């Protein structure tokens with residue numbers, strides 16, 4: 001790569017607004033991977049490829065409303081203060097949480113499809129759980145009803161620094177026993193060392209990561225230490241048309257081959273596989 005070094009190229013790639021909150025190491029890793037396969041590539045080629053790839057698996061889900069989240073969090077703090085420093089099951093709290101969820105594309109869609117109904121269906125299959133992990137979480141943990149999740153340990157991981165920082169602040173305000181960290185799901189060794197949990201969510205993350213092929217997903221499912229893994233896929237295309245084949249046949253065949261049983265839940269925009277790890 002002539003005329004520019006990896007650090008300079010990383011800065012250039014991150015100038016795109018939707019890629020700003022990616023950690024540098026993640027961008028550098030993608031550059032190194034491309035250069036590994038195309039050692040003679042010029043920087044413009046690397047720039048174009050890496051930026052497009054990162055945008056597809058990451059940037060396309062960002063909304064402009066992110067900045068508002070901290071304002072909403074302040075509102076939650078005020079409600080809590082007015083309520084004797086307690087978060088209760090409260091319509092105002094719920095309405096503010098909904099506004100936070102609307103700042104992300106996936107959780108906004110899930111709100112339209114009825115989050116509550118989804119969680120009650122999940123609970124009826126999974127039963128009572130004491131720990132939950134959300135991988136590639138975005139801000140999905142904001143959907144956990146705070147009183148219901150008071151005694152549940154929450155682990156949340158994403159590559160986006162802003163999402164994880166926001167979630168840590170949110171957990172504190174909501175008195176939830178949660179922690180959010182930056183993690184690259186491609187790092188399967190780290191995934192294998194994550195805490196053992198009752199339930200692990202992989203909502204709409206398999207498709208963006210799938211460019212590595214089904215093999216990667218298989219290793220990921222095997223490494224996660226959880227009693228249940230709940231994997232979801234979009235059933236609408238990016239242009240919001242219904243897919244002809246919303247089921248992921250390859251995924252069903254894969255978990256069956258691994259000797260795991262699953263149940264499915266269908267909502268307006270998504271299909272969920274509740275996979276029981278044995």
Ligand SMILES: C[S@@+](CC[C@H](N)C(=O)[O-])C[C@H]1O[C@@H](n2cnc3c(N)ncnc32)[C@H](O)[C@@H]1O
Nearest residue numbers: 106107136137138140158159160184185203204
């Ligand atoms: C379509 S969004 C889904 C967010 C959330 N699971 C939901 O359904 O509301 C995909 C998420 O995966 C995260 N992501 C993409 N690549 C990742 C990686 N390599 N490691 C960790 N997270 C990643 C993105 O930052 C984004 O939050």
